[in-house]
Amino acid sequence: MYRAVLVDDENYDLEGLRCLIPWSELGIEVVCSESNPLAALQYIENHEIDLLITDIRMPVVSGMELSRLALELNPVLKIVFISGYQEFHYAKQALDLKAHAYILKPVDDEELIGVLRTATAELNLERSKGPEDGGVMASFDFIKNDVLQHLLEGSIDGATLGAFLARYPLDLAFSSASAVLIEADDVLRRVQEHPEEVYAGLDRLFQYIGTEIESAGAGKWCRLNRSQLGFVYTGQRLELEEWLQQLVLKVRGHTAYTITVSYGAEVCALEALTSSFSQAKAYMNGKMFLGKNRVIPPVMNKPGMTQDIKELSVVLEGMFGAMAGYRLADICDCIDELFAMAALFEHPVKVYHFSIHIVTRLEAYLGTLNETYESLEQMDAIHHLETVDDIKRWLRYTLFQISEILFMKKQHKNRRLMEQIEVYIQERLTENLTLRLVASHFAYSPNHLGVLFKEHTGESFNEYLVRIRMEKAILLLDQHQYKIYEVADKVGYKNIAYFSRQFREYFNITAADYRKQS
Template identity: 40%
Template sequence: MYKVLLVDDELLDLSGLECFMNWDEMDMEVCAAASSGFEALEVLETEQVDIIVTDIKMPIMTGMELARRALELNPQLKIVFVSGYEDFQYAKQAISLSACGYVLKPVDDDDLRRTLMDVKGNLDKERAQSHLEHYFSESEPLLKRELFIQLLDGVPDEGKAMPLLRRMGIPWHSATPLYTALLEPDDLAWKLNGYSEAARAEIEQQLSLSVEQFCTGQEIQFCRLDPFHYALILEERVEHEALRELIMCAVSGTPLSVTVGAGPLVTGLKELHYSFRRAKEAVELKLFLGKGKLILHTDARGPVTARAKDLDDILQALFQAMSSYRLVAVDDCMEELFVGVAHMETKLEIYQLFLHVVTKLDAYLHTINEDFYMALGLDRKRLSILYHFETTQDMKSWLRRRMFELSEHLQRKRQGKKRKLVQEITAYIEERLEQNVMLRDAANHFSFSPNHLGQIFYEETGSYFSDYVSLRRLERVKLLLGDPKLKVYEAAQQAGYKNLSHFSKQFKDYYGISPGDYRRHL
């Protein structure tokens, strides 16, 4: 609701304006009524006013002078002048003061209402624009991150990207030469082990602050991909030496080291995704070229690059075999892995490979809510044992044993979950024996497909679902037949049988005796 200040030295006119206009209907309220310009200025110093409706011709301080002084206090004020016909020459001055309206006396309610609604329309537009500016200011970091990620992923809409970049003060255009880099902490999985959540958050914050300060100082654009990884977009003028400085600055005051991979220079926003893909490939080469340094996309070719790609394929196959308890496939993947080890030249290189394998394995296990170290009862800080093995065969034996242990661990957990599920299924059956218990109803209850649930049930019990239900019904009837108060058909009905002849045949087929004969022999 907009606040209105009424100013007129004629008290009757002032009272009429205040009382006879429907201010609520216009989404306005009269916050004060002043009989002089001086009184109005006092109100402006204490009240937030949006609109002044003032008579032009007033003694000592005219409405024109009031308007000039009021606009000095608040340039956003809207002024509506009211005056008699004989003073209409003041209209030109009013226009020079950017007046929003000029209404003649005697004031016509409809005329004033139209003028005020025009003023409200202008205020609404200004307020909406102000809110938009505020929203953009608040959301700019998120918009910038989303835009950069789209550019790096190769799905930019240039029609939308260019205006946003200009709005953010980034002077790129569709043919600007740019290149990218990826900053990745080294050995993150075990370096932060033992730190509390608060300490980890502090390290994360320190890294973020260091990267932001350095990039701002060097006029490098960046975005955080996740709590510890950063993508950088650099103009051609920024030398690689700046990235080497960043490696030192980023980890100041933290226990971390970082590796930066740099992609090739490309022309235009549409090619940034290619540069970033090469930057990620460069970071992966730290397995063979070492960490805590800048690795350029040109630093390794041929066998080393191919080896890094082959390694990821082998590890993916290894993890899948381990998860599905295919021990022969686990062993085959280990043999494949060690073919690559045979071509390595230094013990440190092999050690780095094994740390990489363990880190990747730990990351994979976390996707299925497992932890490499907890599952095996290992101390992260004691992985240096690998470096003390004298032969690659020792390393191979150690790693194979751990893979088999993990496979067994995951298999036991799966079996435990299946056993618990089957226990719940059997309880479900017991509660519903008097009803028509169907596999599809049970599958729907436990959110499985009928085929999958039936297979799990058979693997754990050795019985098909329908056979198990039939057996439990027969056992229930057999127990009920011990109650002499129940007739045979009543016992059958309480166990869920609707057809007595079918029940009698099934009972005799299973026990070799009719229900009646069974009862007589009790």
């Protein structure tokens, strides 16, 4: 039996890992299950293990740091990272550590079981042949998918992307390329009846499309969310529309689904793919006007349609941004704008289709946030609403709910982070603490953490640090057992003159005079 250590500071997730995975059937014994990474490290230092399955973001010691320390003790250790954050810098660090896999929360049991099977197979091979140099992690497909999505969305800087591609080539060289967006049709309607079957069917659909792309040597693809696939077409531009038309026909003939496809302008540089993909997303809004099960080319021949699509895209982006930012009044304004457009439709059925189109775009947007909202699966609710006002009211209520959920998640996450940071600072008051140092420890940029700190405490990081040190200094001065220079040292001031000046400025009294009065 191989010996595994599980680490996750969320007890619920930890218990789920421990109880829901058939460890013994996989030939694995869970010898340590810890919510405290320091306790896990202590166990690893004193015992031989084969597998480390760990969360990434944890207080005091991150999963990355825990893994580095564990690898120093056992260089052939297999590491599986589990993270709620689909962020490139985490994936890159995981690759640097030659991790076996990187899995996103919520954890899919079958995915984790598959990863563990490959890990034990590699351990069997290493035991029979001796250690070998591992290349990249077994779940490299996730990293490839993640990087391509960042590339299309424009959410990764050129320097970082270049460094990644230099080390882990994706064979994405081209003289010209176009970004393509492929969307499965009628997903929301289908998912009401048999959601699990539909999601499994979508997996098969996109695997089929991916195989078609790869076998034709047409470019690289990535899964964007449950119902959409992104695709960098690197073939001949003149053949693109015909190739996509054939793909639409093949999908209709060989799967239970139909697809709608849009594509952007031809570009000649990697960094320009973002603009091409933005165009493809805007053109996909034409599905509402042009219909599904087809290719939507960049050139729209219907009068005014391009302008309508642009306006729709702008309003939708504004509405989703307002939802993510918990700006409820702006949500209402955007809904009013959208249904002012719908008022021009000649038939009520078109209004229903328009509403479903909005919700489809909403689901795609939530996918970019790695979020889902179960109520979106109950699309039959729209068909039972009798008036446009009813639909607006339903949509407003739904968006308000999602906005509040996102806001509460953000607040909970930030509050928990700040609690961890406050403990971290209290335990290290004697050290030379800086915002950059603390941000690095918790895997944040200094600017981002500085903003979060101000929002949470109402103070800048430096103001908070001075206040905490001064409050601790008062407590120590009241005890009379420490000399003033010892108090200064215990609250992080190595220079007694600087401490005295800071104390006087903060309390309007010198430390010596305060002690005399206390």
